[in-house]
Amino acid sequence: MSGHPPTAFLYQEHVNELFRQFQQTGDTETAALGMAIDGGEVFHVYLTEPRIHFSGQPCRATVRLHRGPAVREAEIPAGVRLVVDIGITGDDLTARGRIVLDAGGTREIDVKFVPVQGEMYVRAKGLVPTAALARKSVAVVGLGSGGSAIAVALAQSGIGRMVLVDRDRIEVGNVARHACGIGDLGRRKTNAVRDLVLGKNPDLDVVTADLDVVEDVPALQQAVDGVDLLVAATDSDRSRFMLNQYALDLRIPTVFGRVLSRACGGEVLRVRPFDGPCLACVYTTQFLAQRPREYSRLSEAREEAQAYVDPGDLEQQIQVGLASDIAPVANFMVKLALVELSRGAGGGLDSLDEDLRADFYVWANRREGVYASWPQMGFEFTKPAVLRWYGANVGRRADCGACHVPDPASVPDAAGFFG
């Protein structure tokens, strides 16, 4: 704390509200919640109930708006630890903060106003079509290590609305790989991730849906109604096939991702309903059998395993991957999602739309499992190697059980045809 005075941060939007009150009634004072962080080196002051997850030691604060060139000395109400005086002369505004010391008397502190709404993503202009993204709505289904990281990255890109879907709570075993930390233990993943994304983008409109994708069909349909894109980051094949059916029924573009056993690699599939392959076109029974997916729980592995599978082999399958091995897959899913959401809206992602022509992508973290026979990376660019993305040319399967039905939109309307 030496040298640098403590600083109180106030949110611009809260102060604006107080200013409107001041314009109507003159000098005004309001009780506020102060949160002392790092032993009182930093204070965050909330004039209304914060939307974000906050931390620190709570203390009573008061914020006062005065007319006049200088901030007026005024008595500090009993029990208040932090006072912010704001003096207003014409368009000029001066702020002065004080904290009440335990030993008596006060100490001057710095006051900073945090511009939040609309200001945080100004720097992303040109890179992404910010105005177009702000109107977009995405559902992230499955908030494990991959889904939570994807939700954060999408929030940071400045999308407007996010639906968070999961049925689980944060457990000790999740924390090492999850975007949320030990302080979120026991919380619903939806609520914990909501607080995380609001901390990155307070303008985001977040909706949470605690439900089981496989069991709660009507609830899921209601939750994802009207979204522009689905991100399917669930950890079971059953839930992925269920989401594939939603994507087709509701005609919502969907990005699927999955991590192979021990996160030796991953796969990402973009589904544009009836305009390219769906999940069932790619993941045939035979294909799935060749590429064992990662299980994070034994019960889950048992649920999907054939009866003859040895319990020891199941134990083997729940060895989970490292966060750093899941990150490339999550990151690529974000990229595909952003390209899909900003198609035709201009911005720096347009060239990527030309590059990402494939619907199915493969990544290998290590020469292990299905990638064991790959050559070492070395300096060779003509052979498949680890740590590179490969787009695979996969088309729609004519006998696909999920999407082989003719797309009604592609059948000419009789009246229109003859009329």
Ligand SMILES: [Zn+2]
């Ligand atoms: Zn299909």
